[in-house]
Amino acid sequence: xxxxTLREVARQAGVSLGTASxxxxxxxxxxxxxxxxxxxxxxxxxxxxxxxxxLVEAHPLAVIGLLGKYSAGEATGIDPFYSQVxxxxxxxxxxxxxxxxYATVEVDEHNRPVAWPPMLAEQRVDGLIVAGxxxxxxxAAIGAAFGAGGDTSQWDDxxxxxxxxxxxxxxSYVQPFDSVVIDNFDGAYTAVSYLVERGHTCIGLxxxxxxxxxxxxxxxEGYLRALEHNDIGCTFIEDxxxxxxxxxxxxxxxxxxxxxxxxxxxxxxxxxxxxxxxxxALGRRxxxxxxxxxxxxxxxxxxxxxxxxxxxxxxVLMGVLAVRHLxxxxxxxxxxxxxxxxxPQLIVRDSVRHIPVPLPCVKG
Numbered sequence: 001x002x003x004x005t006l007r008e009v010a011r012q013a014g015v016s017l018g019t020a021s022x023x024x025x026x027x028x029x030x031x032x033x034x035x036x037x038x039x040x041x042x043x044x045x046x047x048x049x050x051x052x053x054x055l056v057e058a059h060p061l062a063v064i065g066l067l068g069k070y071s072a073g074e075a076t077g078i079d080p081f082y083s084q085v086x087x088x089x090x091x092x093x094x095x096x097x098x099x100x101x102y103a104t105v106e107v108d109e110h111n112r113p114v115a116w117p118p119m120l121a122e123q124r125v126d127g128l129i130v131a132g133x134x135x136x137x138x139x140a141a142i143g144a145a146f147g148a149g150g151d152t153s154q155w156d157d158x159x160x161x162x163x164x165x166x167x168x169x170x171x172s173y174v175q176p177f178d179s180v181v182i183d184n185f186d187g188a189y190t191a192v193s194y195l196v197e198r199g200h201t202c203i204g205l206x207x208x209x210x211x212x213x214x215x216x217x218x219x220x221e222g223y224l225r226a227l228e229h230n231d232i233g234c235t236f237i238e239d240x241x242x243x244x245x246x247x248x249x250x251x252x253x254x255x256x257x258x259x260x261x262x263x264x265x266x267x268x269x270x271x272x273x274x275x276x277x278x279x280x281a282l283g284r285r286x287x288x289x290x291x292x293x294x295x296x297x298x299x300x301x302x303x304x305x306x307x308x309x310x311x312x313x314x315x316v317l318m319g320v321l322a323v324r325h326l327x328x329x330x331x332x333x334x335x336x337x338x339x340x341x342x343x344p345q346l347i348v349r350d351s352v353r354h355i356p357v358p359l360p361c362v363k364g
Contacts, residue, residue: 045207063100064101065102065103080270126330154233184219187344194346198354201358202263212241238254241276242276248275251264255282266293272293295310
């Protein structure tokens with residue numbers, strides 16, 4: 001007769017594999033009634049008589065779920081930023097002997113989820129990584145799956161019973177979670193300061209708008225602060241979404257309105273490519289007539305002509321650290337919430353020129 005497995009115990013008790021492991025090993029963070037249900041299931045299956053110590057001490061996270069995102073109304077595709085985060089998650093899961101389930105979640109223009117994959121509702125995962133979205137609604141979905149529904153008064157109890165959650169470039173203002181974020185403010189400050197060092201005083205900002213995603217607003221604030229600290233009183237901001245086509249359109253509007261702009265800080269590399277497209281349409285050569293600097297350092301940034309100067313973000317490391325946050329949280333459920341901030345690094349390529357004699361900034 002085959003030996004009963006920890007997975008069979010979890011299935012019979014109606015809990016996740018990680019919860020079953022925590023209950024059998026008397027770890028904190030498991031409700032009393034849940035622990036009793038797991039112990040009863042283990043006893044009825046004869047798990048204790050057959051289990052070896054290695055099985056009893058099974059990894060608390062056997063399956064991690066990763067939620068990526070795609071915009072509502074757009075075809076799903078490979079995101080150049082989050083695909084690298086996924087690579088980091090996969091690498092660390094293999095190293096730790098953890099299985100990985102990946103699903104995309106549809107988000108609206110404010111990165112708020114509007115639809116959910118089955119792996120949440122069916123409780124298939126023992127830990128969850130959410131990448132690039134607001135997650136108040138994620139928490140509500142987890143609560144519905146684990147019995148709390150949309151009742152926010154029960155969210156604290158729900159979070160204790162639900163799988164651990166880690167965020168990657170994602171934000172929650174209701175419930176604190178372990179997270180891995182980018183130092184967006186400092187990265188933008190560094191990018192704009194570099195343009196000033198190269199002699200630029202009329203510097204535009206493309207790819208942000210009021211009410212944008214928090215990381216974008218932090219980059220917008222870094223742009224403003226860098227100009228302020230360098231005693232440059234002129235700002236050239238053209239609002240628009242964080243997409244390549246919107247970047248092109250916003251740049252066309254900005255340069256028509258303010259032709260004196262000599263450099264543009266784009267809030268990510270995809271928007272920067274849109275800026276390059278607009279410059280080409282206007283007959284402006286990069287970097288001779290217009291300098292451009294991006295953010296994120298996606299693979300395409302070094303392949304376009306000219307190669308893009310940008311702020312490098314270690315996206316693979318972000319994925320690795322998210323998995324480590326989850327594993328540590330599973331072993332230490334009562335520890336304080338941790339946030340790890342990744343510092344971007346300036347990558348100098350060929351899209352920014354030096355102006356030997358800076359011209360005074362003129363708003364015009």
